[in-house]
Amino acid sequence: MRAIPLLSLLLGGWLVLPAHADDAQDQLKRLTQAEQQQSYTGTFVYERNGSFSTHRIWQRVADGKVREHLLQLDGTPQEVLRVNGVTQCASGTLEEGASSVPDSAARAFDAARLSSWYDIKSAGTSRVAGRLANVVTLTPRDQHRYGIELHLDSETGLPLKSLLLSDKGQLLERFQFTDLNTSQSLTDQMLSPGADCKPLEVVKSKPDAPKQKVEWRSNWLPPGFDLSSAAARKDPDSKDLVTSLMYDDGLARFSVFVEPVSGAAVTDIRTQLGPTVAVSRRVSTARGDAMVTVVGEIPIGTAERIALSMRDDAAATSKN
Incomplete structure (x- = not known):
């Protein structure tokens, strides 16, 4: 699941704390492992442009597969099912933006590479969804990208809250769990989509079809x-x-x-x-x-x- 960044009114205060770049980079590595290895279920809110939506998510890691079921709880039910980052089916408006191509948002953070373009720092701790979190900030070194503030679960490394910030510190996008359960056993029924979740057609090119040159x-x-x-x-x-x-x-x-x-x-x-x-x-x-x-x-x-x-x-x- 993609971590989607956000602004905190306390950000300015956190930035005066001692910075520990090595600790922050270790936290990013732990985040990558958690998203690929941790099973969980939870509810999160997503905010963009002043609009909020609420979602339920189930993720199960078993037999070498990461199976993710996402259901929007507001308005008309919308859902997505992914296996190893590849969308299997989607419904509602989510169907329009779905792709059968692996989702690179399930990313592996390369902290060494990112540190060339972002100032990565540990910025204290916070509490999200009743859980202790470690705060990591990624501040752009130029004007060509946005800043990110991550609140990572101290127990698992999962992103509990993520903020995307403009160069003026303005909140652009928020992702935040309201509850998270990492101990519940997930059943096949929880990971099964509804009847309206339409399978994506995988368009395969013919083996003998000539490839078009990118010019x-x-x-x-x-x-x-x-x-x-x-x-x-x-x-x-x-x-x-x-x-x-x-x-x-x-x-x-x-x-x-x-x-x-x-x-x-x-x-x-x-x-x-x-x-x-x-x-x-x-x-x-x-x-x-x-x-x-x-x-x-x-x-x-x-x-x-x-x-x-x-x-x-x-x-x-x-x-x-």
């Missing part, structure tokens, strides 16, 4: 962000080649989508919902115009600079 690249990236995946496919309707690129710094991530506009009237977009931004810019190349869209949990100014930095290598080659 777009970024001419500028924030320090620390590397390309983690790249793909190009033909749109079944327009037959245009659509490129998708994903980048991450070991914690934050964003995606870039590029699609030819073929003279169509399109409008630039600049929007933000909580920590998630979406920026679309029309870019001209020797082969024609394309719409570049950057989506991710990064500051909006950074997303705009990335969008404008995209280059079509094939167009440059053909021009020469």
Whole structure:
């Protein structure tokens, strides 16, 4: 389960405490192990852009598999079932954003790598859902990523609370358990989704299908962000080649989508919902115009600079 970060009014006070970077990095390593090895059930709240939702989660680790069942308790029931980070089924609006690709949010923190881009510190203790927690802060070393405050269960290392903060200390997103049980035996029934949870279709490419070459690249990236995946496919309707690129710094991530506009009237977009931004810019190349869209949990100014930095290598080659 992904830890989703948040602001505390006491943050300024915690930061004056002695910092123990080694302890903080050890806590991040323990978090990674806990998410992959610890069975539990609990209820948590999720806040973004002033909107709250409540969720129930069951996670069972057995026979080498991490099985996770997530159910939204507010409004129309929505649920997701994942096995080893791969979504098996989803319902409601969660179905639209579900993917049969392994969820990299079930991440393995590389503390050494992250320390190059974040100032990682232990910041005292707190109490969340009736449990003692160790507080770890990750403060960005530049303006291209958000800050994170983690409250990690002292007993198991699981994230009890996670806050995502802007450069001004403004709360962007909150994840927080209201109860957590790590001793309850989880039954098959608890891990079984309802009838409305629709299985995801796994789209498999034909073995003899030629792979499309990715011809777009970024001419500028924030320090620390590397390309983690790249793909190009033909749109079944327009037959245009659509490129998708994903980048991450070991914690934050964003995606870039590029699609030819073929003279169509399109409008630039600049929007933000909580920590998630979406920026679309029309870019001209020797082969024609394309719409570049950057989506991710990064500051909006950074997303705009990335969008404008995209280059079509094939167009440059053909021009020469």
